[in-house]
Amino acid sequence: MNNINPITKLDYPDPEVIRVGDTYYMVSTTMYFMPGCEILRSYDLVNWEHAAYVYDTLDGTAAQRLEGKENIYGCGMWAASLRFYKGVYYICFVANDMHKTYIYQAKDIYGPWEKYTLEGFYHDNSILFDDDGKIYIVYGNTDIYLKELKFDESMHLTDVGTDPEKLILSDKNEVYLGYEGSHFYKINGKYYIFLIHMPKSIGRRTEAVFVADKPEGPYYGKDVMDDDRGYRNSGIAQGGIVDTPSGKWYGILFQDSGAVGRIPCLMPVSWGKIATAEGKEACFPVFGADGKIPEEFEIEDLKPGYEYAPLVSSDDFKTDFSGAISSSFGFKPCWQFNHEPNLSLVKRDLKKGTVTITTDKISSNLVQAKNTLTQRTLFPGCEAVVTVDASGIKDGDYAGLCLLESNYGFIAVTKRDSSYYLVMGKRELETKDIWGERCDDEPFEEVECIPLDSPGVTLYAGVCFDSVTVQRSEHSSLIPNADDTVSFFYVTESEHPEQVKKLGSDHKLEFKLDHFTGARFGLFIYSTKEIGGNANFSEFTYSN
Structure with a gap:
């Protein structure tokens, strides 16, 4: 069997895998994203799909809720142990912001999960x-x-x-x-x-x-x-x-x-x-073969012909998943919020297919933004497209599409002196080591800014993680040619959909331990002057 590795092509670190009957379950570190402690399911160990989230929120602290300048980047849920014993599933992990050891247990992998703490760290x-x-x-x-x-x-x-x-x-x-x-x-x-x-x-x-x-x-x-x-x-x-x-x-x-x-x-x-x-x-x-992974080896498929749901996905936002066994606050399970969300600030119109996010605090930069809705990025390259209606933003607001990490980049609509502009922004850490810088407060670096005739625009992001192996569509020019690089593009409401134009420059992404997670696509809005602004997001398309 060819092209087995890597198996998810997504950021699922610290894996723990068990088998119960003919089903494999894998849990991995989800850090500060909520809902958290995601469990995947497989029948062949190669293909995986979402099974459950163990918790929606953890402890509801100010830092977990991104209140003010508090955050738990680089912390949260780490490296869980997953076991099945006498009909009960047990998950044990630490959260480094709380310095606690948590145990969740359930009789069904899909929950409900009972939570308690174990004395000690x-x-x-x-x-x-x-x-x-x-x-x-x-x-x-x-x-x-x-x-x-x-x-x-x-x-x-x-x-x-x-x-x-x-x-x-x-x-x-x-x-x-x-x-x-x-x-x-x-x-x-x-x-x-x-x-x-x-x-x-x-x-x-x-x-x-x-x-x-x-x-x-x-x-x-x-x-x-x-x-x-x-x-x-x-x-x-x-x-x-x-x-x-x-x-x-x-x-x-x-x-x-x-x-x-x-x-x-x-x-x-x-x-x-x-x-x-x-x-x-x-x-x-x-x-493997004396400590080396062979390129080709046999696997045992316990459910031949089974079709796996993708771990990342496009979304028209017209379906309510609240009744599903395990969803992300009513969204498709591929979505997670950056930190614990305030759902009173997130409204959905299922008929129109829109998600409206409203601000309730002043933020210095993107990483302080509440309710950023994220999906993992896909190796070796991927693209995301979303339509933004920013008619509800206030002066000093930014609303758009980002690659969320400490070395972030974004494309966003902003409002200045009652006029709309489109901005490509980035943050580049001064430190060049792996540790990064936590709890920073500085604004982003503006790379390019252009005026907009109206606040409606379709935004694009193309990411390359490995220029050698990325597959490029003959119709797509969004994915850059350099490793760990993102480029941003746009089309305004008045333009033909094929008139995609680049904004700003290619931006280098870097994995740093201050966030400790892979770069993610994010739909975001934040305010720098006055709270209460909002933006509508619709027609999210994910491709590779």
Whole structure:
């Protein structure tokens, strides 16, 4: 089978995959986007579709609601552990803005999900329900710890309250990133811990596995995956393994892929032998072909002919999804809001197919804008088109289409001295390292501004993440020729739809840890002078 990897071509980092019967479920990090903790569904491990969101909102803090200049960029929900035990699904993750550990549990993957917190902060944790009735959680960074959990009288997971945490592994190498991203399993009587790290000697992420006869160790192991698939010296690591009904094993780990984000990759896993320090042998996973992902390998399709719903999608905004098992506040599930939305400021006209967003605060820039409606961008390139009616904006407002990240770019209608203009704006971070700059307050850099005869305009954004592999339509010139680059275009109401013109210049996108997510298309409005302005969005088209 050709062209398996990457499997979603979208930003789904820190994957955790389980199988229940003939269905695979994958959960990944959703950070500050809401609804959050998205679960995907598959029957072949290659093709995935949306199954559920675990929560609509998390704690409703001022920062989670983007009140004032507060935000949780780079924080929120991280690296969940997903388990199915005795008819109940359990999801455990930390939120770094709250420094809490959350557990959600449900009898159905589609919910309803019951929420509670676990005492303590268990970074990048993994839960194991042992076959002797004991429950363990493994967690940490550089130093990896084991702690025992139990059920309380309400059948919630809780600390046993007596045994202290036990240090079971420590990364003693010279590393840029110490061991983390734990995935803990018991397979054929042995205990396995899968971890990500970045040795300085290699200079990219690698995946390590350790095995022991008992949960507390001692553990013996090594690196099992050191491969970048020939892409940017970007290692593939962090994730776990899952078996098929016939007994085959596969691993799903993510790869840092530039501005598009972190994308999962699939690989076959076989079993070999490893010699322990005690001179014994233990079964040990072999990823791909000796740590390299083969370009071609067989998969097991548990539902041949099944048609998967796309993870990103066009939208005419004429359908209310509120009655669906899992939607995004009544929108298609491919949409997520940047932070917790204030739905009183978001109105829909299903007959006309419009979404109207109103402002209720003064913002210095795009990243402070409430109710930005987003979709992930697609590797290796993609385009988005949306029609904007900005007749309701006030002086100083900006309403349009953006590529949301810390190094953002956008095209937007604005109003100045009661006249309408179209602006291409961008933000370029001064820092050139991966960390970025959080909680910034500066306005954007205006690249080009032109007058508009009317406030109605159709806006376009074309993005290229890999100029070598992007497929270009003979009818499209929107996608740039440079990696991690976005270009913006427009057509006014009075012009023919084919009279698409470029505004501004190509803008370089960059993945930074201050946001920690891939660039997303966003429909937005924000006010710089007076609140209460609004904009209508309609006819959103997504293509690649």
